[in-house]
Amino acid sequence: MGDLEVIRFADRGRSVSVELENAAGGGRYDGWHEAEIVIETGFVGARLPVHFTDADLADLTTFLAARAVAEEDGAPPDGSVTDWPAAGRSAYLRLRVADPFVVEIRDPVQSGVTVSVPLQLRDDWATRAASRLDRLRTALADSR
Template identity: 35%
Template sequence: MDTNTQPDAMELIRLADLSQSISVRLRSTEPTLESLGVRYYDAEAVVTSGFVNGTVYLGFDSEDLSDWGRLLDAIEEAEQEADLDEPFTADWPQSGRTAYLRFISDDPYVVEVHDGTSTQIVVSVPLDMGEEWIAESRERLAAARAALGGGAEDYRGAIPDHEPALPHDTPTA
């Protein structure tokens, strides 16, 4: 653990196969800022592979947690529709504010880490994830929601004050 990561830090996202991974680690479960009921958190996207290893700052807010839950639903739905002409593609958190992840539901999955606001470097990591990765991601999301407060144990049971938009590249039916 680096010296800037607090003891109460946790992993919000972990996508991995046998040789490489991408994770999003909260630097602390305490918000760095709270404004008008929205909490802002510091996190980092971490890429680990035999070829490249790196970490980039990734900030998100409490509304992005709901977006992550909806993105998991959309990916699961896209997986069930095997006749898609184009692979499902979506960003989390929304691109433009901070570094972000781009999910490309293909065979294998490709997750890109974009540092668009700073260096404009993109790292593309193909991942051969098992079938259980969405369920594991939902468990991590529920644990993060519980640790961060926000009043909801599970994004599906929560009634948000407002509906945040889906990530930018999420296709609509």
């Protein structure tokens, strides 16, 4: 995992990650972060620009915290769906809490293409992802 990785969903053969384009996390516009969605599978390898705010990072933190609690409680996947960042501004991830966990990469604004990546995530993935995201958010706040 790189220092600029916002989130990473991965199993043995596939991954979807979101990586900041610079260490300061800043973008062309005040308050926006520029990043790339990186898709790596045996079938698809792609990079797609994505833009999000600190509020979007807080939303992702909330999603991961809820998933971590569900993992700790041993709750089975419930089929819920979350879009991150919120749909409509740029490309985004649709996160489907199922077995397997599915990440859909949607790009309605530029290409109109959707890629679906089913993943067998490891136990405690949400707890680890939340911890990494918390460290990144702290580093971003400190760099301003």
